[in-house]
Amino acid sequence: MSTQSSTPEPALSARFGWLSLTAVTLGALMPGLATTILAVANGAIATDLKIGLGDLQWITSAYLLGLTGSLVLAGKLGDRFGRRRIFLVGIIGFGLASLLIGFATPVVLIVALRAVQGVFGGFLTTNALSLLRVNFPERRLPTAIGIFNSVQGLSIAVGPIIGGLIVQYLGWRWTMFVNLPIAVLCLILGLVLLREVRIPTSARFDYAGTVLLVAALTALVYALIDAPTSGWGAPSTLVLFAVALVAFVAFILVERRAADPLVPLTLFRDRSFAAGSALSVLAFFALNGGLFLVSLFWLQIQHVPATTVGVWLLPLGGAMLVSAVLSGRVIGRIGDRWSLVLGSLLLACGLVFMSFASIVGGYPQVAAGLALVGLGLGLLVTATVNATVGNAPVELAGPAAGVQQTASRFGAALGVAVLGGIMAAATAAAFSAKLDASGLPAALNAPLKKLGSTAVAGGIPPIPPGTPGHAADLITGVTNAAFLSGMSLTMLIAAGICVLGALVALVVRPRTVHEEDAELVEADHPFVTD
Numbered sequence: 001m002s003t004q005s006s007t008p009e010p011a012l013s014a015r016f017g018w019l020s021l022t023a024v025t026l027g028a029l030m031p032g033l034a035t036t037i038l039a040v041a042n043g044a045i046a047t048d049l050k051i052g053l054g055d056l057q058w059i060t061s062a063y064l065l066g067l068t069g070s071l072v073l074a075g076k077l078g079d080r081f082g083r084r085r086i087f088l089v090g091i092i093g094f095g096l097a098s099l100l101i102g103f104a105t106p107v108v109l110i111v112a113l114r115a116v117q118g119v120f121g122g123f124l125t126t127n128a129l130s131l132l133r134v135n136f137p138e139r140r141l142p143t144a145i146g147i148f149n150s151v152q153g154l155s156i157a158v159g160p161i162i163g164g165l166i167v168q169y170l171g172w173r174w175t176m177f178v179n180l181p182i183a184v185l186c187l188i189l190g191l192v193l194l195r196e197v198r199i200p201t202s203a204r205f206d207y208a209g210t211v212l213l214v215a216a217l218t219a220l221v222y223a224l225i226d227a228p229t230s231g232w233g234a235p236s237t238l239v240l241f242a243v244a245l246v247a248f249v250a251f252i253l254v255e256r257r258a259a260d261p262l263v264p265l266t267l268f269r270d271r272s273f274a275a276g277s278a279l280s281v282l283a284f285f286a287l288n289g290g291l292f293l294v295s296l297f298w299l300q301i302q303h304v305p306a307t308t309v310g311v312w313l314l315p316l317g318g319a320m321l322v323s324a325v326l327s328g329r330v331i332g333r334i335g336d337r338w339s340l341v342l343g344s345l346l347l348a349c350g351l352v353f354m355s356f357a358s359i360v361g362g363y364p365q366v367a368a369g370l371a372l373v374g375l376g377l378g379l380l381v382t383a384t385v386n387a388t389v390g391n392a393p394v395e396l397a398g399p400a401a402g403v404q405q406t407a408s409r410f411g412a413a414l415g416v417a418v419l420g421g422i423m424a425a426a427t428a429a430a431f432s433a434k435l436d437a438s439g440l441p442a443a444l445n446a447p448l449k450k451l452g453s454t455a456v457a458g459g460i461p462p463i464p465p466g467t468p469g470h471a472a473d474l475i476t477g478v479t480n481a482a483f484l485s486g487m488s489l490t491m492l493i494a495a496g497i498c499v500l501g502a503l504v505a506l507v508v509r510p511r512t513v514h515e516e517d518a519e520l521v522e523a524d525h526p527f528v529t530d
Contacts, residue, residue, distance in 0.1 A: 020135045021144055023189040025151045027091055028128040030179050030186070031121035032152045034098070035063070036159025037166065037175045040310055044172040055107050061225045062111045064413060066118025067125075068221050069214045071405045074126040075398030076262050080205065082198040083127045083134070083398065088190050090123030095183030102176035122405075129401035131194065133389050141390050143328030146382045150324035154317065160310025209254045209262040216247035217406065224417040232421070263399050267392060272336065273400065275507040276387035277407045279340060282501040283347065283380055284411035286494035287373070289419030290351050291316075293487050294366065297357060300459025301480050312363065316370040316377075323378025331383055336390075339383035340505035346376030348498035355491035357484065376498075384408075387508050419490050424457040427486030431456045434478045434485075448475065459483050 042056050049055075078086040097117035104110045128148070136144045166174045223240035230237050255261040268274045298304040298312065331339045353369030385404060392400035435448060448462055455462045461479040463472045 019193045020131065020195070021147060023186065023193040024087070024128045024131050025148050026182070026189060027087060027124055027186040028148065029151050029155060030091070030094055030182055031067075031124055032155035033159050033162075033182070034094075034117070034121070034176075034179060036155050037163035037178070040160050040163040041167045041172040041175050044167045048172060049105070049107060049110075051107055055111075057225075058111050059107075059114055062114040063118040063121070064225070064409065065218055065221055066115035067122045068118075068406060068409045068413070069218045070119040070122030071126050071409065072213060072263055072399060072402035073210055074123040075130060075400070075402030076206070076210075077123075077398075078127040078130055079198065079395070079398040082196045083131050084190065084194040084196045086123050087127040087131060087194070088187060090120045090127065091183050091186050091190065093117075093120030094124060095180055095187075098176040098179035098183075102173040125405055126398065126402045129385060129389050129405070130397040133392070133397035133401070134394055139332075140328075142331040142382060142386050145385045145390075146324045146327040146331075146378075148324075149327070149378060149381050149385075150321050152320075152324070152381075154321050158317065160313055164310050204259060206254075206258045206260060206262040209251055209258055212247050212251035212254060213262060216244045216251055217410075219247065220244035221410070221413050224413045227417055228420050228424070263403060264396055267396060267400055267403065270391055270509075271507050272387045272391045272509045275504050276336075276340075276384050276391070277403055279344070279380075279501050279504050280384050280388070280404055280407035281411035281414070282497050282504065283344065283377075283384070284408045285415035285418070286347065286351065286497040286501075287377065287415070288412040289415035290354065290373075290491055290494045292416055292420070293423060293490060294354060294357075294370075296459055297483070297487060301483055312367070313370065315367045316374040319371040319374025320378040321374075323375045324382055325378075327379045327382035330379060331386060335510050336383050336387040337505060337508040337510055339379055340387065340508060341502045343376045343378075343380030343383060344498045344502035344505060346372050347380060348376075348495040348502070350374075350376060351491045351495040351498065355488045355495070357487070391509075415494070419494060420457075422493060423486045423490045426489045427457045427482045430485035431478060431482035434481055438474055438478050455479075456482050457486065 038060075045051070045059065046056055074086060074090070094117060097113050097120060101110055101113045101117065104113060129145075132144050132148060133141065162178075163175055166172075166178065219240045223237055223244065226240070227234075227237045252265070255263055255265055268277075295309060295313075298309050304312065327339070330342075334342075350369040350372030353372060354366050357366050385401075388404040389397055389400045448464075456479050459479070461472070461476040463475050467475070
C-alpha cells in the first residue's frame with residue numbers, strides 16, 4: 001500500500017461503492033451548476049435589481065469567499081461528526097440558501113446569502129471527495145474520481161446553455177430555484193445509499209486553528225478580489241494581506257501543537273501531496289485567468305450574445321467530460337506523475353492556441369484550444385485529487401480533500417487577480433502605442449490614454465462624448481487591437497504557468513497498487529458505521 005498510514009484501505013462491496021458514487025456525484029453537481037448557470041444571468045440580475053458591475057462582482061465573489069473559507073473546516077467536521085452527516089447538512093443548507101436567494105431583493109441580503117451558499121457548497125464538495133476515498137480502494141479510486149469530475153465537466157458544458165434558457169423563459173431567480181429538486185433527490189439518495197463515516201477521537205476540537213485559517217483565507221481572497229479595483233498598493237489591500245500573513249503564520253504555530261489539528265501538517269511531508277496541492281494552485285491560476293479573457297473577448301470584442309457564449313464553450317465541457325471519464329484508465333496505465341505532466345501540457349497547448357485568436361471569425365481555432373484545455377483539465381483534476389486525497393491516509397481524507405479544494409479555489413482567485421492585472425497593464429501599453437500610430441490628433445491622445453488605462457482591458461472603447469464617427473471607429477479599432485495584444489500575452493504567460501506545473505508534477509512519487517487492492521472484497525471498513 002502506498003499510503004503512509006497503517007489504516008487498511010476501504011473494503012466495501014463493489015455494488016455499494018458504485019451506488020454511493022451516484023449519491024455523492026449528484027450532490028456535488030449543485031455547486032457546479034450554481035456557478036455555471038448563474039454566470040449567464042448577470043445581465044438579467046443587473047436589470048432586475050438595477051445594480052452596477054460592482055454589486056454583480058460581489059454576488060459572485062461572496063460565494064467564493066464562503067466556499068474558500070469553509071473547505072478545510074468541512075473536512076474536519078466530517079471526520080469528527082460524520083462525513084455523511086456533514087454532506088447531507090451541505091445539501092440541505094445549499095438548497096435552503098438557493099430558495100432564499102430566489103426570493104431576496106436587497107443586494108446586501110443576496111450577497112450575504114451567496115456567502116452562506118458558498119459555505120454549504122464547501123461542506124458538499126470536501127465531504128464528497130472524502131466519502132469517495134473511504135468507499136473505493138486505491139486501484140478503483142482514480143476511476144471513481146474521474147466519473148465524479150466528469151459530472152463537473154457536464155455542468156460546465158450544459159450549465160451556461162441551461163442558464164440561458166432559464167433566464168430567457170423563466171427569469172434569473174429560477175437559476176436558484178432549480179437547485180431545490182436536485183437537493184431533494186440528493187437528500188433521499190444520500191440517506192438511502194450512503195453509510196456514515198467518522199474518525200473516532202477524544203481530543204478537543206481545534207477552535208483556534210479554525211478561526212485563524214478562516215481569517216487568513218477570507219482576508220487573502222478578499223484582498224485578491226478587491227485589489228484590481230482598489231489598487232495593489234492601496235492601504236486597505238496591504239492591511240488585508242498583512243492580516244492574512246499574520247493569521248497564517250499563527251495558524252501554522254497552533255497546528256504544530258494541537259492534539260487534533262484542523263490540518264495535520266504531516267500531510268505535507270508526503271511529496272506527492274505537497275506537489276499535487278501546488279499543482280492545483282498553478283493549474284487553476286492559469287485556467288480561470290485564461291477563460292475569463294476568452295468570455296470577455298467574445299462578449300465585448302465580437303459582441304456575441306451571452307447564450308451563444310454558452311454554446312461556444314461546449315468544446316471545453318465536452319472534452320473535459322470525455323477526459324474525466326477516461327482519466328481513471330489513463331492514470332491506471334501511466335500513473336499520477338505522468339498523468340499530471342500530460343494534463344498540464346495539454347492545458348498549456350490549449351492556452352497557446354487561444355492566444356492567437358482574431359477579431360473577425362477565428363472560432364474554430366479558439367474551439368480547438370478549448371477542447372485541448374478540456375482534455376487536459378479532465379485528466380489533471382482527477383490526477384491531482386488522486387495524488388493528494390488518494391495519497392493521504394484514509395483517516396485524513398477529510399483534511400486532505402479540504403486542502404486540495406482550497407488550493408484550487410485560491411489558485412482561481414489568484415489567477416483572475418494577477419492575470420487580470422497583467423492584462424490591464426499590457427492592454428494599456430498596447431493602446432498607448434497603437435494610439436500614437438493611429439493618426440489621431442495629439443490633443444485627443446492624452447485624455448484617451450488616461451480613459452483607456454482601465455476601460456480597454458474590459459474591451460470597452462474609451463470614446464468621449466461628441467467624438468466624430470470616423471474618429472470613434474478608429475478608437476474602437478485601436479481598442480480591439482490592444483485587447484487582443486494584451487490577451488495574447490496574458491494567455492502565453494498562463495501557458496508558461498502550466499509548463500511550470502508540468503515540472504512540479506515530476507516531483508510526484510510513482511505509485512504501485514498491491515495485489516490485495518486488485519478487487520473489492522466483502523468486509524467492513526473500521527471507520528464505516530451503519
